[in-house]
Amino acid sequence: MEARLGLRRALYVSGFAIAFVLLAAALWWEKYYLPLSLLMLAAVMMPFWVRFERRSFHAESMVMIAVLSAIAAIGRVPFVSLPSVQPTSFVIIVSALVLGPEVGFIIGSVAAVVSNLFLGQGPWTPWQMFCWGMMGFTAGLLRHQGWMLQRWGKMAFGLIWGFVFGWIMNIWYLIGYFGELTWPVFASVYAASFYFDLAHALSNVFFLGLFAERWINILSRMKTKYGVLQDEWRHRM
Known part of the structure; x- marks a missing residue:
């Protein structure tokens, strides 16, 4: 149970951490606003879809x-x-x-x-x-x-x-x-x-x-x- 909960939290935290880095990059490199923002959204949503896919x-x-x-x-x-x-x-x-x-x-x-x-x-x-x-x-x-x-x-x-x-x-x-x-x-x-x-x-x-x-x-x-x-x-x- 603890291992599952820890993996779940790690997955979510990693997704949001990556999203934060991409957001900072998007604000730094103005001409890449759109592609970096789309990658940011993908990083946030991916943990939810991975969790959904892994469950029976x-x-x-x-x-x-x-x-x-x-x-x-x-x-x-x-x-x-x-x-x-x-x-x-x-x-x-x-x-x-x-x-x-x-x-x-x-x-x-x-x-x-x-x-x-x-x-x-x-x-x-x-x-x-x-x-x-x-x-x-x-x-x-x-x-x-x-x-x-x-x-x-x-x-x-x-x-x-x-x-x-x-x-x-x-x-x-x-x-x-x-x-x-x-x-x-x-x-x-x-x-x-x-x-x-x-x-x-x-x-x-x-x-x-x-x-x-x-x-x-x-x-x-x-x-x-x-x-x-x-x-x-x-x-x-």
Whole structure:
């Protein structure tokens, strides 16, 4: 158990350490902002995917993860005419609240890739994978906190992440389309994105406020009835 836990921590720490070095390099060599930032994202996400690949899952667990990832991904498509308004973040958050942080990260990152098969892939895809993955990861980490068990806590979490998602996505836009990064450029980009960030945040509040408890109850019953992920967690411990 201790060896497994130590390996897990080492994997995560190594990924974030490499990401920090790449971030410092990106800030030092301005013309390499984009490739170094993509490598940084890969270094952060790799430990989660390595952990997921090394674990053994029952068929029921894999099916549930795949179905939730598909629902999160397809949820973007009907709302494409309403920028930043979609239930994808809602599905990722409630899935992480029931299934845990690592599965929340996987569902979030997979949802970004799959949905962009319909909406278009590009240099923004790794950033969306990271943002939705970390949204699921943090929701899973906080799922046992008292305030997160309350409806208002889930709504507040969705509200905050609606803005955080947009703020992180602004970074790829800045390094991808602006040769020189200055404070006025930063201010103009973040001001222009406020409406979209607000729309994302409010849509999260709407979906979480109305449907979170029902979805969590359904997913919890499925998890208990079919033993989804429970044997895998015991094996890991």
